[in-house]
Amino acid sequence: MNADNDHKVIIAEGVTKEYSDNGLPVMALRGIDLTIEQGEFAAIVGPSGSGKTTFLNVVSGLDSITEGSVRLDGKLLSTMSGRELSDYRRDRIGFIFQAYNLIPVLTVEENVEYIMLLQGIDKKERHRRVRDLLAQLGLDGMADRLPSRLSGGQQQRVAVARAIVSRPALVLADEPTANLDSKTALDLIDMMRRLNEESGVTFVFSTHDSMIMARARRLIVLKDGRIDRDEAQA
Amino acid sequence: MLTFKIALRNSFRQKRRTTLTVLTMLGGFALASISIAWSDGSYAYVIDMFTRNQMGHIQLHRAGYLDRPSLYKTVDDYKTLGPALETVERVQDWAPRLYSSGLASVGEKSSGVRIIGVDPERETATTRFDKKVTEGRSFSLAPSQEALLGTGLAKTLKAKVGDEVVIVSQGADGSIANDLYRIVGLVSSGDAFGDRTALYLHLTDAQELLVLENRVHEIAVVVDGLDDLDEVAAAIQTTIQQPEVEAATWQEFARSFYVAMRADQQGSWIMLFVIILVVAVGVLNTVLMTVLERRREYGVLRAIGTGPGQVFRMVVMEVVIMAVVSMILGSVVAYIVNYQLSIEGIALPTAFTYGGVTFDRLYTIINARSFYIPAVCIILTAVVASLVPAQMAARVAPARAMRTH
Numbered sequence: 001m002n003a004d005n006d007h008k009v010i011i012a013e014g015v016t017k018e019y020s021d022n023g024l025p026v027m028a029l030r031g032i033d034l035t036i037e038q039g040e041f042a043a044i045v046g047p048s049g050s051g052k053t054t055f056l057n058v059v060s061g062l063d064s065i066t067e068g069s070v071r072l073d074g075k076l077l078s079t080m081s082g083r084e085l086s087d088y089r090r091d092r093i094g095f096i097f098q099a100y101n102l103i104p105v106l107t108v109e110e111n112v113e114y115i116m117l118l119q120g121i122d123k124k125e126r127h128r129r130v131r132d133l134l135a136q137l138g139l140d141g142m143a144d145r146l147p148s149r150l151s152g153g154q155q156q157r158v159a160v161a162r163a164i165v166s167r168p169a170l171v172l173a174d175e176p177t178a179n180l181d182s183k184t185a186l187d188l189i190d191m192m193r194r195l196n197e198e199s200g201v202t203f204v205f206s207t208h209d210s211m212i213m214a215r216a217r218r219l220i221v222l223k224d225g226r227i228d229r230d231e232a233q234a
Numbered sequence: 235m236l237t238f239k240i241a242l243r244n245s246f247r248q249k250r251r252t253t254l255t256v257l258t259m260l261g262g263f264a265l266a267s268i269s270i271a272w273s274d275g276s277y278a279y280v281i282d283m284f285t286r287n288q289m290g291h292i293q294l295h296r297a298g299y300l301d302r303p304s305l306y307k308t309v310d311d312y313k314t315l316g317p318a319l320e321t322v323e324r325v326q327d328w329a330p331r332l333y334s335s336g337l338a339s340v341g342e343k344s345s346g347v348r349i350i351g352v353d354p355e356r357e358t359a360t361t362r363f364d365k366k367v368t369e370g371r372s373f374s375l376a377p378s379q380e381a382l383l384g385t386g387l388a389k390t391l392k393a394k395v396g397d398e399v400v401i402v403s404q405g406a407d408g409s410i411a412n413d414l415y416r417i418v419g420l421v422s423s424g425d426a427f428g429d430r431t432a433l434y435l436h437l438t439d440a441q442e443l444l445v446l447e448n449r450v451h452e453i454a455v456v457v458d459g460l461d462d463l464d465e466v467a468a469a470i471q472t473t474i475q476q477p478e479v480e481a482a483t484w485q486e487f488a489r490s491f492y493v494a495m496r497a498d499q500q501g502s503w504i505m506l507f508v509i510i511l512v513v514a515v516g517v518l519n520t521v522l523m524t525v526l527e528r529r530r531e532y533g534v535l536r537a538i539g540t541g542p543g544q545v546f547r548m549v550v551m552e553v554v555i556m557a558v559v560s561m562i563l564g565s566v567v568a569y570i571v572n573y574q575l576s577i578e579g580i581a582l583p584t585a586f587t588y589g590g591v592t593f594d595r596l597y598t599i600i601n602a603r604s605f606y607i608p609a610v611c612i613i614l615t616a617v618v619a620s621l622v623p624a625q626m627a628a629r630v631a632p633a634r635a636m637r638t639h
C-alpha cells in the first residue's frame with residue numbers, strides 16, 4: 001500500500017456482485033470502481049434495485065463479491081477469514097440500518113455499550129461514553145428503556161449511538177431515514193453530519209430521499225448496478 | 235456475561251414456548267428421577283429382604299464349600315470367630331448354621347429333608363427368624379429336641395404342631411444319625427420351594443445329631459447398608475486371620491440372583507433413553523423454531539461484530555438456562571413424589587415372588603443417583619439438541635439474514 005492509500009478508507013475496484021433470485025441470475029453490481037476518503041460524508045443514491053444496499057454490504061464484508069476487489073483501510077477483504085472480518089467490523093465499522101436493528105432484549109444503554117463490551121472496554125469508560133452520547137443525541141432519561149418503548153426516530157438515534165460509540169473509522173448507513181418522518185430524518189442527517197465534522201468519522205449512507213441527498217457532500221448515483229454519476233456537493 | 239444476559243432475556247421472550255420447553259424438560263427430569271428412584275428402591279428392597287431375611291449380606295464358609303458343599307467342610311470354633319466379627323466396622327449381627335440332608339418321618343409319612351441347624355437367638359437377631367414362624371412357636375433358647383418344619387414340608391408329611399418327627403441322617407463320624415424331635419412350629423421363610431424340604435433344629439441338637447460339635451457350615455453376617463460390601467468382607471477376612479475360611483458377599487454366594495437382578499435393572503436404562511429421546515425432540519423443535527425466528531437478529535449481531543462463537547454460545551446458553559430451571563423445578567417435584575412413595579410405596583396389583591421372597595408393595599428410595607443422573611442427562615440432551623441450531627445461528631450470512639422478516 002502506498003502513501004496515497006493512507007487516507008483511503010474504501011477502495012473498490014471492478015466490484016461485481018451476481019446472485020441468484022429464484023434460480024435466475026441477477027447482476028446487482030457491475031464493475032464498480034469507487035474510493036472513499038477518510039472524513040467523507042457521502043451519499044449513495046439511486047432507485048430501488050440500483051445496488052445501494054448490496055454495495056454497502058460488500059464493502060463491509062457482510063456479503064461476498066463475484067469479481068473485483070475491496071480494500072478497507074488497505075486490507076483486502078477477500079483475504080480475511082470470517083473471524084477476522086467479524087473483528088474488523090467490530091473495531092472499525094459502525095452500522096446504521098434502515099430497520100434500526102437494535103437488540104430487542106437489551107435496554108438503550110446496553111444496546112449502545114454492546115460493541116464496547118465486545119471490544120473489552122472497561123465499565124467506567126463504557127458508561128462515560130454511553131452517558132455522553134445519549135445526552136448528545138437527546139436520549140437523556142431513556143437509558144433503561146427497551147427499544148420497543150421508543151419511537152422510530154428515537155430507535156434510530158440509539159442505532160446511531162451504537163454505531164459511533166466505539167469510535168469507528170467508518171460508519172455505513174443503509175437508508176437510515178427511510179422509516180422516519182421528514183423532520184426526524186433531517187434532524188438525524190444533520191446530527192450525522194455534525195458528528196462527521198466534529199469527530200472526522202467517515203459516513204457513507206444510502207438514500208433515495210432528495211432532501212437527505214442535499215445534505216451530503218458527495219453524491220454517488222447508482223443505476224442498474226453501475227455508477228452513473230459521482231460528484232461533490234457544497 | 236453479555237452472552238449470558240442476552241441468553242437469559244431471550245429465554246423469556248416467547249413465554250409460552252419457553253414454558254412448554256421447560257415443562258418438557260421438567261417432566262423428563264422428574265420421570266427419569268422417579269424411574270431411577272423406583273428402580274433403585276425396588277431392588278434395594280428386594281435385595282434387603284432377600285439378604286436380611288434369609289442369606290445375610292456376607293457369609294463365611296470353609297474354602298470350597300460354596301463350589302461343592304460337604305458335611306465335612308466346616309468352620310471350626312465358630313464361638314471364637316463370632317465375637318471377632320463383631321469388632322469389624324458395620325457388622326451388625328451374625329448367625330451360625332449347620333446344613334445336612336436326611337429323611338424325616340411323621341407317623342407313616344416320610345420325606346427327604348434339608349436339615350438346618352440354627353442358633354435361635356442369633357438367627358432371630360440376624361434374619362428375624364421368629365417372624366417366619368407362622369404357626370406354633372420358635373425354639374426354646376436351650377436345646378430341647380425341638381424341630382420346626384417348613385410349611386410345605388409339614389403339608390407333605392401331614393404334620394402339625396405337637397407331632398413327633400424322626401430324622402435319619404449320617405453323622406460326620408460315619409455313624410447313622412437318628413433321633414426323635416417334637417414339632418413346635420411351622421416356618422414360612424418366603425421361599426416356598428425351600429419350605430417344602432426345610433427342617434430346622436436347634437444348632438446344638440443338630441451338632442449332636444450330626445456329630446459336629448462346635449462346628450458349623452456357615453456364618454451369616456448382616457451389616458449396616460448394602461454399599462461397599464466387598465470392603466466389609468475384606469475387613470472380615472483380615473480380622474479373622476483364618477485363610478481356610480472365606481468371607482463372600484451376597485453377590486458371590488447368590489450369584490444367579492445377583493445376575494438376574496442386574497439384568498432386570500438394565501431395563502430401567504431403556505426407560506431413561508426413551509425419556510431423553512422425548513426431551514431431545516422437544517428441545518430440538520424449540521431451538522430450531524427460535525433460531526429460524528431470530529435469524530435476522532443473529533444476522534445483525536454478526537454484522538456489528540459479534541463472533542460466530544459468541545452467537546453459538548448464546549443459543550446453547552439459552553437452552554442451558556431453561557434446562558437448569560427445569561432441573562431445579564424437576565428436583566422439587568421428583569423429591570416430593572419420591573419422598574411420598576418411599577413412605578407409602580405402591581401396592582402391586584399382583585404380588586410377586588423374587589428370590590423366594592413375596593412382594594406386594596414396592597418403595598422408591600431417595601438417593602443422589604436419582605437426581606444427578608437425570609440432571610446430567612437433561613443438560614447433555616439439551617446441549618446436544620441445541621448444537622445444530624446453534625451452529626446454524628452462528629453461521630448465518632449477515633446480509634442474507636438481515637433481509638429476512
